[in-house]
Amino acid sequence: MSPITGKDTVASLQARLEQTERQAHARQRQLERYAADLREVFKQERARAQELRRSYMATVRALSNAVEARDAYTGKHAERVAAYGMELARCCGLAVEDSPQIEFGFLLHDVGKVAVPDAILFKSGSLTEEEYSLVRKHPVIGVEILRDVDFLGEGKLVVRHHHERWDGRGYPDRLAGDAIPLAARVFAVADALDALTTDRPYRPASSFADARAEVMRGAGSQFDPVVTAAFRQIPDTTFQALRESL
Ligand SMILES: [Fe+2]
Numbered sequence: 001m002s003p004i005t006g007k008d009t010v011a012s013l014q015a016r017l018e019q020t021e022r023q024a025h026a027r028q029r030q031l032e033r034y035a036a037d038l039r040e041v042f043k044q045e046r047a048r049a050q051e052l053r054r055s056y057m058a059t060v061r062a063l064s065n066a067v068e069a070r071d072a073y074t075g076k077h078a079e080r081v082a083a084y085g086m087e088l089a090r091c092c093g094l095a096v097e098d099s100p101q102i103e104f105g106f107l108l109h110d111v112g113k114v115a116v117p118d119a120i121l122f123k124s125g126s127l128t129e130e131e132y133s134l135v136r137k138h139p140v141i142g143v144e145i146l147r148d149v150d151f152l153g154e155g156k157l158v159v160r161h162h163h164e165r166w167d168g169r170g171y172p173d174r175l176a177g178d179a180i181p182l183a184a185r186v187f188a189v190a191d192a193l194d195a196l197t198t199d200r201p202y203r204p205a206s207s208f209a210d211a212r213a214e215v216m217r218g219a220g221s222q223f224d225p226v227v228t229a230a231f232r233q234i235p236d237t238t239f240q241a242l243r244e245s246l
Contacts, residue, residue: 053100056151064107067114071122076246077194082106083242085190091230092186101151102183105158109187112142112159124201139163140172157181162188167221177224185224189215189231192223193239208236 008016064078071077085106089096096102113121116138120131127135142159146152161175161184168176196211206214212232219228 056104057100060104060107060152063111067108067111070113070118077198078107078109079246080194080243081109081187081190083246084193084239085187087234087238087242088190088227088231089183089186091234092182092227094182094186099153101153101155102158103155104152105155105162105183106187106190108142108146108152108155109159109162109191110138110142111145112138112140114145115141136163136171154181154183158183158187160184162191164188165222166224170222180224182224182227185227189223189227192218193231197239197243208239212236 061079068075068078082103086096086103089102094102116135120127120134123131139160139162143156146156146159149156158181161173161180164170164173164175164180164184165188166177166180166185168174192215193208193211196206196214197208199205215223216228216232219225
């Protein structure tokens with residue numbers, strides 16, 4: 001558009017103003033269309049991401065169920081531990097809402113047991129030293145099985161370290177204290193709670209109250225005392241409701 005000069009009449013100035021306004025409106029409409037397009041793209045991306053997340057979860061659950069199908073006795077152990085663990089993880093400040101990887105790790109913690117023969121895994125008597133050393137390999141075997149599954153992320157740390165102890169007397173790496181990933185320290189408490197509150201061939205299930213007391217006895221030795229302190233704040237009814245929801 002040419003610069004305004006003294007020769008411009010009011011009418012021509014009016015016309016130029018109207019033209020400028022039309023152009024501004026056109027640009028605004030174009031920007032609004034871009035914004036609407038962007039919103040649509042974001043919506044579709046979010047839907048795709050949610051679909052992907054559901055697919056990942058379904059895949060992980062299928063694998064977890066395949067592992068558990070071998071052992072009718074502990075049925076749904078992984079699902080219960082995952083539910084208890086997620087509740088406890090939230091109370092310990094882990095960002096579980098943004099990332100499903102910790103839950104994946106909880107569900108798949110014992111995937112390495114596929115490499116342990118039934119005769120050892122379900123042996124009613126005590127294990128020989130050789131048999132026990134094979135059982136103790138399951139966290140490392142589990143991580144090896146999942147090595148190339150990138151979407152599991154830090155969930156693999158749970159698989160590797162779910163039998164470490166706060167006092168360093170666990171396995172496979174004998175890590176102690178804060179060196180054990182927090183998600184694995186949380187898992188250890190959830191795992192103990194489920195083990196104690198489930199019937200086993202050699203003993204009946206404990207009540208949640210008795211199981212809680214037993215877990216608290218391991219605070220500072222087997223378990224992270226900060227995690228057990230958070231665990232103590234969660235009422236029995238919360239765990240019972242999670243158990244019944246599965
Ligand atoms: Fe295990």
